Amino acid sequence: MQQAIAVLDSGVGGLTVVKELMRQLPQEKVIYFGDTARSPYGPRSAGEVRTFTRQIVEYLIQFNPKMIVIACNTATAVAIEDIRERVSIPVIGVILPGARAAIKTTRSGVIGVIGTDGTIRSNAYEYALRLISPNIQVYSEACPLLAPFVEKGLFGADSANEVVEQSLRQLIGKPIDCLILGCTHYPFLVEAISRVMGPDVTLISSADETAREISTILYHRDMLTSSGQLPIHQFFCSGEPELFKRIAQNWLKEQISITPVVWQVPNIL
Amino acid sequence: MQQAIAVLDSGVGGLTVVKELMRQLPQEKVIYFGDTARSPYGPRSAGEVRTFTRQIVEYLIQFNPKMIVIACNTATAVAIEDIRERVSIPVIGVILPGARAAIKTTRSGVIGVIGTDGTIRSNAYEYALRLISPNIQVYSEACPLLAPFVEKGLFGADSANEVVEQSLRQLIGKPIDCLILGCTHYPFLVEAISRVMGPDVTLISSADETAREISTILYHRDMLTSSGQLPIHQFFCSGEPELFKRIAQNWLKEQISITPVVWQVPNIL
Known part of the structure; x- marks a missing residue:
């Protein structure tokens, strides 16, 4: 199954999952969303984090991913069941x-x-x-x-x-x-x-353990990619792209391009 | 889901998986079959190992388990696809x-x-x-x-x-x-x-890693047991029960009772 794995986080934290995904599942394509404009999620109310997570998933779903990974513990804790009810693909938390x-x-x-x-x-x-x-x-x-x-x-x-x-x-x-x-x-x-x-x-x-569980679940659902080509990953962030890019490239040890996303929804900040 | 996890091996090796299952999933009941009469499987032909594995699964399925664990690498290597085609419950290899x-x-x-x-x-x-x-x-x-x-x-x-x-x-x-x-x-x-x-x-x-994957799969299929009681495991072996019992109790650090099974099928040994 050649579709991408969609990974989301409040900011750059989910890149630790992406790095392990790239290492443990080198054939899988990743699309990543870091909600840097609204980071951190930690001090926010559960309702607010659920709303934000839902918005990101709605954005990512347009790319037709095969799986959603909520690579943010705060969002997993309060929003995973809500997201599972809304999409028909597997949703993995951390x-x-x-x-x-x-x-x-x-x-x-x-x-x-x-x-x-x-x-x-x-x-x-x-x-x-x-x-x-x-x-x-x-x-x-x-x-x-x-x-x-x-x-x-x-x-x-x-x-x-x-x-x-x-x-x-x-x-x-x-x-x-x-x-x-x-x-x-x-x-x-x-x-x-x-x-x-x-x-x-x-x-x-x-992060490491989630990448491994993604590997288990993709295998047991017969969803591993079989392409021999190295994938080109895609990165989106809602805040200032330069700092995100610097942290991401430094962490992933790879050149990447970032697509900034401006939220069309009222920003609660 | 209160049904047991059925674990099989050529002999005592699968007890390493059972020990980890007992530690990592203390609420799950295990039924174990060690085919000690026909151990080792390692030098046998693939066809023979497939036949033996099929017989054990037929024996275990009468207990209505929720999952089959082929806790034997040799049998996993040659028989897992065959078993998956024959039963409707998840079949996990090592x-x-x-x-x-x-x-x-x-x-x-x-x-x-x-x-x-x-x-x-x-x-x-x-x-x-x-x-x-x-x-x-x-x-x-x-x-x-x-x-x-x-x-x-x-x-x-x-x-x-x-x-x-x-x-x-x-x-x-x-x-x-x-x-x-x-x-x-x-x-x-x-x-x-x-x-x-x-x-x-x-x-x-x-063994350790398989127990962990069983945990993952039971969770994602909503098959974890929710009983608060400690389970009583069951052990079967096809060969001499005394040696099996000694090794098992020593390894599991627990008193167990063994039910010897005499194969009703022609023994190819």
């Missing part, structure tokens, strides 16, 4: 893949989760983990400062390290043996997070 | 989960695979890996002596270490960065394999 990988990884049964305010407030990870394994213990921590740092392209800065340290402080000393990076922006900060948490805590990237 | 995990893990794109004669001869891993990622390079090695060692319960013995060393000799020095344990018996020997391959080669257990 929460259950990370939950499943954490359950596979943990030996102690005690798991940490970090995410945006919206994600942590939704309890979506606790729900996903306990749906599969009722006795899992979870320590969750909202880290509202991290995604905005990544959106500004500041993930290498000293100030980023300080903010990571501060954000994770509550988790130090907790008996967790793995930590779910419950925001697709966090793999940009993985070195700092790893340094703070130490070698005994395995980090689970919801 | 080859693609391992392939997908290896693709997620490798950084060099060079992957090693060990398995039985039958598995390696089938080229099923090369096919699975290249279906997803055409440029993956694969080094395969048949290790026909390993599964029979495990079936005899000798996985802790010094002689097992020697046989592991000998079996893996051809892979030492190859530029692989991960090695797929392409036989569900091999996790019993993981310490010896890990010691021989060294710390730079990540071992991928097709």
Whole structure:
């Protein structure tokens, strides 16, 4: 099936899923939408995030994708069921893949989760983990400062390290043996997070795990592409394209072209 | 969906999948069939393995399972398509989960695979890996002596270490960065394999990865069990039950009861 996989996020975070998709499924074409004009989604209300997600899906569906990937934990937490009701193609979120990988990884049964305010407030990870394994213990921590740092392209800065340290402080000393990076922006900060948490805590990237689950689902639905050609991916963003392009090219290690999208809908900002 | 997951193998190897199922999906009931009377499958012809697999599936289907797991790489390699045509429930093999995990893990794109004669001869891993990622390079090695060692319960013995060393000799020095344990018996020997391959080669257990994929597929088909009760698993084997029981209890760290099954079909042995 030669159609593209449509990936969306509040901004650049979903590029961590795209990078893994490009690596794990090199034949699959990706179309990406980063809603940078309205990022971050973390502090917004559930209703607002649902409206935004619906708008992006309506935009992406015109390209006739074979699958929608909500590569944003906040949007997955509050909007995935709504989107599933609206489209007839598979809709994949980033929460259950990370939950499943954490359950596979943990030996102690005690798991940490970090995410945006919206994600942590939704309890979506606790729900996903306990749906599969009722006795899992979870320590969750909202880290509202991290995604905005990544959106500004500041993930290498000293100030980023300080903010990571501060954000994770509550988790130090907790008996967790793995930590779910419950925001697709966090793999940009993985070195700092790893340094703070130490070698005994395995980090689970919801981005890497989602790419793997997409691979599983495409195979089991007989939807893998069989083209031998390398795909040309397409990128859209609603905000300033130059910063998005710089972050994307730096992260994906590839030249890309960006199509700016101006929302025709009233901007609630 | 409260029905059981039916798991089959040539002998005790599939217990590595069961152990991970019990850990990753503690609410799911398992019924297991080990065809110990006709183990090993590795040296047998594809036709013979297909016939045996079909017989076991016919036996298990009477319990009305919700899914069939072919927890044997040799049988997956040659019989999964045949079984898929015969039953209306999902049929999961152990080859693609391992392939997908290896693709997620490798950084060099060079992957090693060990398995039985039958598995390696089938080229099923090369096919699975290249279906997803055409440029993956694969080094395969048949290790026909390993599964029979495990079936005899000798996985802790010094002689097992020697046989592991000998079996893996051809892979030492190859530029692989991960090695797929392409036989569900091999996790019993993981310490010896890990010691021989060294710390730079990540071992991928097709058993662990299959349990995780089962979790994914049950969720996406809305087939996870919602019972709050701990399930009572059932075990069947076609050969001598005492050795099977000893190995199973030792591996699963649980008391189990075994129902011996005498094949009513002509035994080709």
